[in-house]
Amino acid sequence: MENGVPPQRQSPESDQLADRMGTASDVEKASVLVDHFAAATAGPPSAWVDEFVSRVEEFGLSVRQIRRAATDLAWLARKNGQGYLDETDRARVLAAGNSHTARLCLAYIQGQRLRFDFKFAQLHRQCLDWLTEFDGDALVLSFAAFAALGARTSNGPSMYQRAVEAPDADDKSNQVLLTGINFADHLPEQPQMMLTLSDEMMARGQENAIVYYRRATAYRKLGRFEDGLYEIDRAIDDLGPGDVLVHEQFTQERRSIILAQDLQKQIERNTQAVADSITAQVDERIAAASAQLEQRLDEASLRLAQRVDVAQEMVSSGLLKMVEILGLFVALVGFIAGSGAVVIKSHGLEERALSMLLVVGGSLVFFALLRLVTTVGRRRVRTER
Template sequence: MNLPTRGPGRILALLEAQARATAWPADPSWPLRLAEDLVELGADWRESAQVCADAAWAARAVGHSVLGLISPEQVAAAGPDPVTARTYRHLYLSALRFDFRTRTLQEFVEQLPSGGRASLDCYSRALYAFALLGQSHEVGLALMDEVLAAAGDHAKTRHVLLHGLWLGQDLDRGAERLLALSSGPPFDNGNDPIALFRMAGALRRLGRYDEGLTAIDRALDLLPPGDLTVHADLVREHSLISATRDIDRRPRARTGGTAS
C-alpha cells in the first residue's frame, strides 16, 4: 500500500488500522472498527481510499467480501459523522468494483439524494466513474476528467479510472485514453504492475502487440510473489496478446479472381 507521504508515524498508524480491521475478516464488526480508527486518526479521503480499498481486497481474497458484511442500507445510513460514512462507502463501493458489479454501483450512487451525490469525495466519484466507464457510458468520460483534475497523481484514484477504461470496450478512443492514463504520472516510472497490465490491454486493442508483450512481461516480473489471482490475469493477457497477434499476422486467404 502506497500511502500519501505524511510522516512514518502517520503511515504506521494507518497500516495498523488496516491490519486490525482485517485480522479477523469473518467478524462482521471489522468495518466498524476500521471506521472508528479512521475517525480517531482524522483520515482524509486519500488515506481512507488507500486503507479501505486494500482492506476490501484483502477480505475478498480470503472469501469474506465486504458485500456479505454490510448492506447498502447500512452504507446509506452510516450516520452523521463524515469519516464513518466515507469509510463504509469506500469499503462497499470498492467491493462492488472488485466484483465488477458496475450496474449495482451505478444504481447505488444514483439513488443517493442529490445533495449527497454532489458532496461525494473524489474517490467515491472515481468509483462512480468506474461504473459508468465499465458499461461504456460516454458520460463517464466527463466525470473521469473532473476526477483527474481534483485527484492529481493519487495512484489509487487513477487505478479505479484505469479499471473502468479497461473494462469499457466501446468508449470513444477508449484504448488511447487507457494508454495515456496508464503511462502518465504516477505510473510513468514503469514500476506499477497493474498499470502495466492495463497498458498491455490498451496496446493489444491498438494492434501494438510486441509493445503489449513487453509491458505484460515487465508486469509479471514486478508482481509480488504469491498474488495468484492477479498473476492469472496477467498470464491470460499475455496469452490473449500472443493469440491476437498471431491471428492478425496470419496470411489472408485471397479472394476474387477470374471465374473458370
C-alpha cells in the same frame, strides 16, 4: 452505563494498535490499520467496520490514508468471501457517530467492494446518493465513472473526465478509472484513453503491476503486440509471490497477445496470398482481353483497308467514266459540227436528206455508246460491293 449500553474498554490489541499508530509515519499508518483488521475481514462486516471507522476518526487519518486502508481491507474482505455492507451495518456504524468521515469511510468500503465484483448497476445506484454529499471527492467520482463506463451509459466519458481532473485524484482513484476504461470497449478511443491515463500515473510515480497489465491490454487492442509483450512482462516481473489468481490473469493476457499476434500474421499471409491470386487472375484476364482486342483491331483495320481500296477503285472508275463520257460528248460535238457543215453545204434535197440521216444515225450511235458505258459501270460497282 449510558442508555443501557456498557462503556467499552480498551483491549490489549487496541492499546497495541495505538502504540503502533503513535510511532508510525504518515505513509505507514494506513498499512498499520490494514494489518490490524486483516484477520477480521474473514468474518461479518460488524467484526471490523465499526472499529475501523472509529479508529480512523480517533487517529485523524487523512483522506488519502483512508482510501488506502479502505481499499486494501475491502480487497481482503472480497478474497475472504465477506458480504457487502447492508443497511443494518450502515445504521449501526452511524449510530455510534454520524460524522462526515464515518459516512465517507462507509462509501469507500462499499464502493470498492462493488467495484472489485464489477457490480456496475448496484454501484451506479449507490453513487447517486454519494454524489449528493461527496460530489468533489475523486474516489467517489471514480466509482461513478466506473459504473457508468461498465454499464455503457451516455455520461460515462464525462464522469471519467471529471474524476481525472479532480484536484484530490490519487493512485486509488486512478486505479478505479483505469479498470473502468478496460470495460469501455464500446468507446473507439478506449485503448488510447488507457495509455494516456497510465502515462500520467507513471509520471506521478503511481505505476505498479496493474498499470503495466492495463497498458499491455491497450497495446494488444491497438495491434502493437511487441509493446504489449514488453508491458505484460513488466507486470509479471513486478508481481509479488503468492497471488496465484492475479498471476494467472497476467499470463492469460500474455497468451492473448501472442495469439493475437499470430492471428495477425496469419491474416497478413492469407491476405497476401489472396492478393497475389487475384493479381494473377486479373493479369491473365487482361492479357486475354488484350489479345482479343488486338485481334478485333486487326480485323477492323483489314476491313477498313478493303473499303478504302474499294472507295479508291470506285473513285478511279468514276473518273475514268467521266473521261469516257466527256470524250463521247467531244466526239458528238465534233460529229454534229461536221454534220451541220455537210448539211449546209448540201445543194440538193437528196444530199440534205442523206446528211440529216447521217446526223440522226450518229446521235443514236452516241447515245448507245453512252448507255453502254454507264451500264457497265453500275454492274462493276455491284460486283465489287
